Amino acid sequence: MKKVKIHDKTFQLFIPYEKIRASIELMAEKMNKDLADKNPLFICVLNGSFMFAAELFKRIDLINSEISFVKLASYAGEHTTGNVKQLIGLNEKIEGRTVVVLEDIVDSGITIDNIQDQLKKLKPKEVSVATLLLKPDALIKEVELDYVGLEIPNDFIVGYGLDYDGYGRNLIDIYSVVNE
Numbered sequence: 001m002k003k004v005k006i007h008d009k010t011f012q013l014f015i016p017y018e019k020i021r022a023s024i025e026l027m028a029e030k031m032n033k034d035l036a037d038k039n040p041l042f043i044c045v046l047n048g049s050f051m052f053a054a055e056l057f058k059r060i061d062l063i064n065s066e067i068s069f070v071k072l073a074s075y076a077g078e079h080t081t082g083n084v085k086q087l088i089g090l091n092e093k094i095e096g097r098t099v100v101v102l103e104d105i106v107d108s109g110i111t112i113d114n115i116q117d118q119l120k121k122l123k124p125k126e127v128s129v130a131t132l133l134l135k136p137d138a139l140i141k142e143v144e145l146d147y148v149g150l151e152i153p154n155d156f157i158v159g160y161g162l163d164y165d166g167y168g169r170n171l172i173d174i175y176s177v178v179n180e
């Protein structure tokens with residue numbers, strides 16, 4: 001089985017790129033139907049969502065759509081800190097717009113809950129959430145997710161934009177930590 005070492009941890013292949021791509025294609029098909037004629041603004045949550053957002057946005061065939069980026073932080077090492085701080089904000093006006101938040105992973109739900117609260121204050125018409133990965137067993141906050149690529153166990157993972165202290169984002173597949 002394919003393995004990689006990042007810092008002090010070993011990770012093994014968990015989700016191959018082909019499975020990731022197929023789940024994104026299904027999400028894009030649904031979004032293209034759901035969001036037709038809505039002029040959506042997609043908001044990619046950096047850093048982890050950049051690969052997911054790029055792959056998804058290539059498949060969104062809505063001519064009237066935009067993408068923007070926000071950067072938030074809530075992780076230190078392999079655990080969430082429980083605190084979310086906005087690092088880079090949103091420049092677009094979203095009042096009266098359909099907004100779709102693109103997140104790499106929803107685990108505790110704290111980050112996405114915080115983002116939804118911040119966006120609702122800006123009076124969008126509607127806010128949807130699309131996440132590539134969901135860890136249902138890790139949820140602390142009850143959050144509504146409109147598009148979910150894959151549900152996974154509560155394992156520590158890297159790859160396809162997800163990192164371990166900044167490393168591993170470039171891996172095209174997703175790897176889970178090997179408990180040694």
